[in-house]
Amino acid sequence: DQQVKQNSPSLSVQEGRISILNCDYTNSMFDYFLWYKKYPAEGPTFLISISSIKDKNEDGRFTVFLNKSAKHLSLHIVPSQPGDSAVYFCAAESGGSYIPTFGRGTSLIVHP
């Protein structure tokens, strides 16, 4: 049973537009959420995170929104750039376990 779900395997966006990647979770014990970005033939790299005491965290072009009641988070990329084309993984952790649970990833393609 997937505790972290990324229901869109892929997303295609025009350069300059907004990219919105979604993630849903089922475990109410999760209290820390992370997004990772992965290019082909490389390991994932950390992008942005949010703790459950916040509903928004922003870092440059990247913003993560958390809706605890809906158990939903989203990553917004504005404006999208071709270099953002990658697979994005959502991950969640609970109570200082330091053991994240990953979603299956969403492949983002940004067209010039």
Place this chain on the structure above:
Amino acid sequence: NAGVTQTPKFRILKIGQSMTLQCAQDMNHNYMYWYRQDPGMGLKLIYYSVGAGITDKGEVPNGYNVSRSTTEDFPLRLELAAPSQTSVYFCASSSGDSYNEQFFGPGTRLTVL
């Protein structure tokens, strides 16, 4: 800093063979992890370690073994390779602080034929 390094990058094994995937980090991180990534399946945790001498099973430990004799190194052992172990393997480390950002190695692509 080299970060997290993994060797080899690629390997083809025959069924029943054994091998060790090497992982090292130079960031003095206490936490280290081994994941496998199958197509369209995200990252599955195989084993993890919270410090030298301490290891624990993750979600998919069968067919694998690990050791953590030093803070820096966390090798993953496959004893009797099976086709189901064909995957890309990632090692990661983290400091275990409040943000627990994980740093990943470049991966090892393993094929078992």
